[in-house]
Amino acid sequence: xxxxxxxxxxxxxxxxxxxxxxxxxxxxxxxxxxxxxxxxxxxxxxxxxxxxxxxxxxxxxxxxxxxxxxxxxxxxxxxxxxxxxxxxxxxxxxxxxxxxxxxxxxxxxxxxxxxxxxxxxxxxxxxxxxxxxxxxxxxxxxxxxxxxxxxxxxxxxxxxxxxxxxxxxxxxxxxxxxxxxxxxxxxxxxxxxxxxxxxxxxxxxxxxxxxxxxxxxxxxxxxxxxxxxxxxxxxxxxxxxxxxxxxxxxxxxxxxxxxxxxxxxxxxxxxxxxxxxxxxxxxxxxxxxxxxxxxxxxxxxxxxxxxxxxxxxxxxxxxxxxxxxxxxxxxxxxxxxxxxxxxxxxxxxxxxxxxxxxxxxxxxxxxxxxxxxxxxxxxxxxxxxxxxxxxxxxxxxxxxxxxxxxxxxxxxxxxxxxxxxxxxxxxxxxxxxxxxxxxxxxxxxxxxxxxxxxxxxxxxxxxxxxxxxxxxxxxxxxxxxxxxxxxxxxxxxxxxxxxxxxxxxx
Amino acid sequence: xxxxxxxxxxxxxxxxxxxxxxxxxxxxxxxxxxxxxxxxxxxxxxxxxxxxxxxxxxxxxxxxxxxxxxxxxxxxxxxxxxxxxxxxxxxxxxxxxxxxxxxxxxxxxxxxxxxxxx
Numbered sequence: 306x307x308x309x310x311x312x313x314x315x316x317x318x319x320x321x322x323x324x325x326x327x328x329x330x331x332x333x334x335x336x337x338x339x340x341x342x343x344x345x346x347x348x349x350x351x352x353x354x355x356x357x358x359x360x361x362x363x364x365x366x367x368x369x370x371x372x373x374x375x376x377x378x379x380x381x382x383x384x385x386x387x388x389x390x391x392x393x394x395x396x397x398x399x400x401x402x403x404x405x406x407x408x409x410x411x412x413x414x415x416x417x418x419x420x421x422x423x424x425x426x427x428x429x430x431x432x433x434x435x436x437x438x439x440x441x442x443x444x445x446x447x448x449x450x451x452x453x454x455x456x457x458x459x460x461x462x463x464x465x466x467x468x469x470x471x472x473x474x475x476x477x478x479x480x481x482x483x484x485x486x487x488x489x490x491x492x493x494x495x496x497x498x499x500x501x502x503x504x505x506x507x508x509x510x511x512x513x514x515x516x517x518x519x520x521x522x523x524x525x526x527x528x529x530x531x532x533x534x535x536x537x538x539x540x541x542x543x544x545x546x547x548x549x550x551x552x553x554x555x556x557x558x559x560x561x562x563x564x565x566x567x568x569x570x571x572x573x574x575x576x577x578x579x580x581x582x583x584x585x586x587x588x589x590x591x592x593x594x595x596x597x598x599x600x601x602x603x604x605x606x607x608x609x610x611x612x613x614x615x616x617x618x619x620x621x622x623x624x625x626x627x628x629x630x631x632x633x634x635x636x637x638x639x640x641x642x643x644x645x646x647x648x649x650x651x652x653x654x655x656x657x658x659x660x661x662x663x664x665x666x667x668x669x670x671x672x673x674x675x676x677x678x679x680x681x682x683x684x685x686x687x688x689x690x691x692x693x694x695x696x697x698x699x700x701x702x703x704x705x706x707x708x709x710x711x712x713x714x715x716x717x718x719x720x721x722x723x724x725x726x727x728x729x730x731x732x733x734x735x736x737x738x739x740x741x742x743x744x745x746x747x748x749x750x751x752x753x754x755x756x757x758x759x760x761x762x763x764x765x766x767x768x769x770x771x772x773x774x775x776x777x778x779x780x781x782x783x784x785x786x787x788x789x790x791x792x793x794x795x796x797x798x799x800x801x802x803x804x805x806x807x808x809x810x811x
Numbered sequence: 812x813x814x815x816x817x818x819x820x821x822x823x824x825x826x827x828x829x830x831x832x833x834x835x836x837x838x839x840x841x842x843x844x845x846x847x848x849x850x851x852x853x854x855x856x857x858x859x860x861x862x863x864x865x866x867x868x869x870x871x872x873x874x875x876x877x878x879x880x881x882x883x884x885x886x887x888x889x890x891x892x893x894x895x896x897x898x899x900x901x902x903x904x905x906x907x908x909x910x911x912x913x914x915x916x917x918x919x920x921x922x923x924x925x926x927x928x929x
Contacts, residue, residue: 499860
């Protein structure tokens with residue numbers, strides 16, 4: 306571990322530093338507003354280091370010695386090559402830190418319900434973000450598992466944070482189902498490790514490419530079982546059917562900012578790891594894993610959308626909606642596997658774009674829900690009646706984000722679906738794109754129902770609903786993101802293309 | 812002669828027992844114990860794989876250095892140590908939440924965890 310390793314790890318190290326600072330500030334001050342201020346301002350540090358590392362890869366920063374022009378990625382020395390800094394990892398650092406900043410802003414409005422444990426709240430959420438960024442940066446199975454748990458365990462504590470019946474119930478369900486799925490993931494890793502003799506993704510890829518049936522004990526069946534079990538473990542993290550059982554209860558019971566964070570950052574990190582493992586390690590394998598992910602995509606989209614229709618709690622409904630969106634995103638994963646000879650990266654590019662657009666959209670929706678539900682004290686959809694008059698701006702922004710979730714132009718959701726379904730068609734998966742389109746139409750029913758309730762139903766009271774400036778800032782930035790990505794998609798699209806430079810050896 | 816198959820069979824059986832228990836048992840603490848069984852099944856498998864299969868894999872790559880060989884030979888054992896550590900953290904968190912649940916409801920029965928089901 307030398308200075309260049311510290312430099313390459315600086316985003317995570319500074320993030321952990323800010324988390325510790327949040328714990329400390331909480332100990333020495335009674336003014337709890339300081340804790341939030343420290344976490345929010347401190348977030349500038351990891352963002353700055355991430356940008357400098359991007360410069361390192363592009364050649365305009367030379368802290369670890371001159372690089373030969375544009376490099377794809379740098380392995381971090383001194384830790385057995387388990388982590389890399391490449392543009393793919395940096396893309397997810399930006400995504401996670403961005404989502405984290407908005408969630409921290411929105412949490413300010415939620416402070417009254419946190420009680421005296423505010424330092425723990427901010428510290429844990431920062432540590433969990435560290436786990437997520439490591440998850441996108443790891444190229445080795447064991448460190449992948451540890452990053453996964455580092456991302457998940459703080460989230461469990463945060464889900465149970467309110468310590469009332471629903472919140473603790475959400476926490477224990479998240480933890481137990483998460484532990485079962487990580488055991489399945491670990492068993493898959495053990496099988497893959499046994500067959501290939503290594504836990505490094507690149508070595509696994511080499512062993513997979515050269516293996517012939519009969520060359521190793523079990524032929525390739527152990528490998529197949531291992532890959533499927535690993536897909537199941539990731540399926541839990543990204544909330545794909547049939548590993549979605551935890552989603553509705555955890556989403557409903559957790560504090561709403563944590564629900565928003567779970568649905569955006571945690572899912573993005575899960576996809577980051579899933580995509581890297583399956584394209585790098587199993588890319589050369591003739592395992593037909595495109596079919597596996599296509600089946601998961603169809604199941605997630607259909608089940609998520611159908612069950613969401615019947616929900617009366619808006620957090621629960623948005624939970625099922627994230628399951629459906631995991632399905633849309635899995636189309637991108639299936640599209641990379643079913644590649645058409647030219648080794649196209651359209652699938653991953655569409656997926657990264659979709660993750661970015663989905664992040665701002667879903668955050669905007671959840672922030673509007675926080676603003677309204679904090680005043681009315683209810684998450685029931687029926688209590689959103691008349692919000693078009695009681696809170697015109699909140700209702701308008703919630704409507705925009707719901708339209709984006711359906712995928713209606715000119716919003717981020719439309720562009721994301723356009724690129725994803727286009728990638729699927731180019732990868733000979735037109736039927737999958739068709740299922741996606743049908744599901745988008747289906748989903749319009751339950752999203753538009755909320756719009757109908759807000760604008761065409763008589764409110765129970767005429768009292769105006771307002772929210773704090775911090776929440777307005779978070780909601781405003783997320784909504785601007787929705788509009789910007791929807792009307793000018795090219796910057797994000799180019800960013801996603803940049804992020805995939807040199808990804809998986811292409 | 813005890814071989815790799817025996818260890819793998821043992822691991823698979825313990826994993827299956829743990830999984831079955833985790834999805835059927837009604838007491839939260841028993842569910843946690845079953846999950847612990849699943850993790851330990853993984854440990855058995857990964858250490859056995861490291862003992863029996865990695866030397867085979869190393870023979871197929873004769874040009875690797877001694878350091879790389881030693882590192883690879885120990886991967887399974889290191890894997891197990893990390894799994895044990897993370898599982899301990901997980902159990903600590905789980906027991907904390909179980910106690911919080913027991914305080915408010917006087918029960919640790921999974922069937923009673925249905926405040927939010929519809």
